[in-house]
Amino acid sequence: MMDYTQGKNKLENWIVSEMEFSPDSLGKCEAIMSLGNGYMGLRSITEEPYINETRNMFVSGTFNKAFENEATELPNLADITRMDIRVDGERFSLELGKINSYMRQLNLKTAELTRSFDWVSPLGKELRFVFKRFVSLHDLHLIGMKMEVECLTAPVEFSFESGIDAQRDNSGSQHFLEGDRRIFDRQFIQLVQTTNESEIDVVINTAHKITVNGQPIEYEPKMKMNRRKVWQSYEFKLQPNDKLEVEKLTTLYTSRDKEVDNGSYSLAELREQSLQALKKSVKEGYDLLFNAHQKEWDEKVWNVYNFEIGSEDGFDQLAMRFSLYHLTCMTPAHDDRMGIAAKGLSGEGYKGHSFWDTELFILPFFIYSNPEIARSLLIYRYRGLVGARKKAMENGYEGAMYPWEMAWPSDGEVTPEWGDIDIVTGTQTKIWPGFIEQHISADIAFAVYQYDNVTNDPEFLKDYGYEIVFDTARFWASRLEWNDEKKEYHINGVIGPDEYKEHIDNNAFTNYMAYFNMKLAIRYYEKLEKENPELLEKLKGLLQLERAFADWNLKVEAIYLPAPRKEDLVIAQDDTYLHLKEIDLSKYKNQDRVRTIYDDYNSEQINAIQVSKQADTLILLYLLEQTFLHDDPRIAGNVKRANFRYYEPKTLHDSSLSLTTHAIVASDIGDRDLAYSLFKKSTEIDLGPKMNTSDMGIHAASIGGIWKTAVFGFAGIRLADRTLKVNPALPDHWTHLKFAIQWQGQTVTFSITPSNLSVTVSGGKTLAFENGGNLYTCEESIDIPIAAASSASH
Known part of the structure; x- marks a missing residue:
């Protein structure tokens, strides 16, 4: 208990x-x-x-x-x-x-x-x-x-x-x-x-x-x-x-x-060194060693990530501290050759491999709270280019095709080939993501973009970031498939974030993210032409960039990007999703454990039903609004609302990644009760009363999502192409929220109540931010009544 x-x-x-x-x-x-x-x-x-x-x-x-x-x-x-x-x-x-x-x-x-x-x-x-x-x-x-x-x-x-x-x-x-x-x-x-x-x-x-x-x-x-x-x-x-x-x-x-x-x-020296270290520790004893350890937690964690939640339910504050605790425990901040495992270091689940979980659900915490660690985690992906290039070449593509599961940077793809039982045939099911879930290459490019915008670290781009973005864009350009009948490029035979849909064509998330990745590469290329032609020449030789740049410009606007339907603004998750049969999903929406749908259907049958494992189109809208595409009417606020209303009832949240995105989007569209309910469910994945949910290890992405929901959802912090937006929408029973972020080299502290937004800046520079459609500047501190603009959509 x-x-x-x-x-x-x-x-x-x-x-x-x-x-x-x-x-x-x-x-x-x-x-x-x-x-x-x-x-x-x-x-x-x-x-x-x-x-x-x-x-x-x-x-x-x-x-x-x-x-x-x-x-x-x-x-x-x-x-x-x-x-x-x-x-x-x-x-x-x-x-x-x-x-x-x-x-x-x-x-x-x-x-x-x-x-x-x-x-x-x-x-x-x-x-x-x-x-x-x-x-x-x-x-x-x-x-x-x-x-x-x-x-x-x-x-x-x-x-x-x-x-x-x-x-x-x-x-x-x-x-x-x-x-x-x-x-x-x-x-x-x-x-x-x-x-x-x-x-x-x-x-x-x-x-x-x-x-x-x-x-x-x-x-x-x-x-x-x-x-x-x-x-x-x-x-x-x-x-x-x-x-x-x-x-x-x-x-x-x-x-x-x-x-x-x-x-x-x-080895002899390592044995002696480690033995002497033990002898020294034995002389000091448990209590002194523990005191030094406790002091380190205060100085490196709690005094840095001081996050206050005033709630009628103290569990919300504890859940946030639980998130910060495990984000520290699981992250190899000491070594940029290592990434974060999907179960942290708490169990054998997923074999210690890194997924897209890091870039989209964990890395944002470090980008906004500890950029030095975020930089290290992105350098790990840079070191992984050798494995990504190997995978691209083995699959007949150019550039960098990142592994769905990554271990040591040079290992390449390490996803197991076979998984659980097929309840219809009794055979092992094939694990397809390692072969055809390819959006991770664009996810990593997005993370580079997000890090660059929030931290303003040009040296990172110069040494690592440009190469990641250029080589992933080269992959997408070679991955596109020309449809001569429609005169457009398609991406066929993939898995999107919703892993209940396999071997589908034109997954909206994958297509749009590939489009973003290539557009970003074009922007970076043109930026280097103006600001650092020497570096561009070096990268041209390394990556055949002149040909790639021409290829991107030729293809990028011809990529098929499914638009919102005129009748209801819903974006088709893929070519077939909206035409699949619908069933009553209430049994699975109200399940006591995840993946109960597999008790009744196998993967092939689930593929033919309008049901989603996790957020797919919704996470696309959430990500792209943070980029230079934020004014694109295809991702506008009314589109986000329409897609949430359509896809949320069809999403079983059978992945621990899903609830975070749905909670943030629910907050964005003004459904505070649902947003908090989804936040609460995400905290209970590990901390809830069910005693078997974490047997294989903690859910690292979900734990990162606790912080994300509070900051990006309830506090309304949002990047919009180098602009900081702040549109708070606290849950009804929260009295205040206080935390700090790092924004382009300075510490910004937010103190939020239901009626007031207080912003304090340290670092000696003027902070510009947007709230409720209005632009504010702050040199030291500023208070803004929330009632004036709290209903504005992000």
């Missing part, structure tokens, strides 16, 4: 709590309470083992292919969290005996996991347990754990075994070769793992520091070693009121770490 009301006073709306232990519902808390620092992620598994547990620890970028016929994935590293505990010789488990006062909590502010309970053994002896854990944001290579055991009634024989267990896998696939294992000075345990294909070394060190009643004890544990495993065994006799405290500190380093991934790399 989840509870979000346990935080009191200064910790109000900071605490995520589990109030009852359930061995059948372990996955939810393992995932939503997961710990991480962007370098590594640790699933919040219990120390004692259970049958349905999933012990996961991942390090960003350490991709490996276990076997030739499998997809590359982040390998599950050795487990350092498990402790095999015995009380009076019997295995300790919460499935035995009696539990009192159980609570497991994630403190979002301090990024510490705690678990506490009183336990009565089958023999009637009572013990009090407290477990604590953190993954350091101060030292990216450090994990801290602490176990406190207090004897409350009768003497007990208490023992535990703990160490490093590399007998782990990824759902059955083993990624590591057998590695060296050793215990130094009967205290410091070291285990080496090496991936079997990518040959990445992983060095893990761990040590225990033990006190009884506050006094260090001199104790030589039994040392044990087995295949892929090394550990120590401790035994104690505890008297009533005795308190045993065990600190377990771990360091983790890999040969993929940026500072050692070079020609002079030495």
Whole structure:
């Protein structure tokens, strides 16, 4: 049972709590309470083992292919969290005996996991347990754990075994070769793992520091070693009121770490370096290390992303903090060779791969809140050009055709080929997105455009951005198919964002985004002609730009762009969608779990029904209004409203990406109740009462969407081709909203109430922005009555 009301006073709306232990519902808390620092992620598994547990620890970028016929994935590293505990010789488990006062909590502010309970053994002896854990944001290579055991009634024989267990896998696939294992000075345990294909070394060190009643004890544990495993065994006799405290500190380093991934790399040096780092940490101890970690969270996260929501329901504030917490945990801000996984670092789902989720649902947070990290994530895509060019060439196209799923930048396409069962035929279904879901190339170009407009970082464009946009435009120009009958270019045989429609022609999102991508390339080419001809000459030689520029100009205006229908302004999602049969979707709209439509239909049958998995045409309208196309009547406000009314009833939101877009658009068209309802549903994907929604890991894009809905929906922040627009529309029960963004090199703080918009600028430059159709300038601060313009459409 989840509870979000346990935080009191200064910790109000900071605490995520589990109030009852359930061995059948372990996955939810393992995932939503997961710990991480962007370098590594640790699933919040219990120390004692259970049958349905999933012990996961991942390090960003350490991709490996276990076997030739499998997809590359982040390998599950050795487990350092498990402790095999015995009380009076019997295995300790919460499935035995009696539990009192159980609570497991994630403190979002301090990024510490705690678990506490009183336990009565089958023999009637009572013990009090407290477990604590953190993954350091101060030292990216450090994990801290602490176990406190207090004897409350009768003497007990208490023992535990703990160490490093590399007998782990990824759902059955083993990624590591057998590695060296050793215990130094009967205290410091070291285990080496090496991936079997990518040959990445992983060095893990761990040590225990033990006190009884506050006094260090001199104790030589039994040392044990087995295949892929090394550990120590401790035994104690505890008297009533005795308190045993065990600190377990771990360091983790890999040969993929940026500072050692070079020609002079030495495994022996990495082993020694990591061991010395552990010894230093053991001297400092859990509390000092945790204090440094907590300070880092304050300075790098909470003092930077200070986001206040005044709501009648405190859960809204907690959900926003949950979003900011996981955006920090999942993002490899330390290394521009790495991207964000669809499940962050909290589970094996989607194998650690990056999707369009990053550019459209997560990156906006960093663009507006921490441009340095946004830049790093876009450089990851720049480094991925090598894989994108490889994919284009393999498919007979030019330029850069980005992988639908991306791992290490040079890997190219890594989407698995086969997926779930076909309920009609009983066979595996083919995963088509890796072959024909191609809009991601334009999505990445849009992200470059958005970053450029919001941050005004010309060096990024010069070093990375132009090349991404030009090469993706080259891909689209080669991808277009001429229809001689209609004298226009089509894009046939694709999947759009709505993955319930496969092998469709002229998906509106794909066609319009390809059009935008090519128009952007033309604009950038002409900009370089005027401002930096030397760079243009360099890129001409690299990318055959003179021919490409002529090709873009020849083709771009001949791309078929489905226009709003005259009778109702609806844009056809693709050539056939509006002609498909309609069925009663209420059963699936009101479902308790996603994808229940697959209980009744297979993919081919769903393809023939007017039903959408997620936002498609709507996200197109939302994106293009931020660009130089914002005045195009085909994407006007009345078109957005008409398409929302048409497509929302047909959208099942079977993707966690969908609710965010629908919430923002609902807010845009003035339907505040629906906008808030959709926002609430998006927060409950991970935080809701259902205990099996997050078993494979948190939903990274949806978590980014919590911030997006609040900022772009309720606060009404919107980019419009280098212009900042602000048109707030708070939910009825929100009393205020306060946050800051970064806009073209300066910090802008917004404080919004139902009746007032307050804007404060720091950075010494005048801010120009639009509200309700009026242009305002602000040098320090300005207040604007919202009633004057709050009804204006974005």
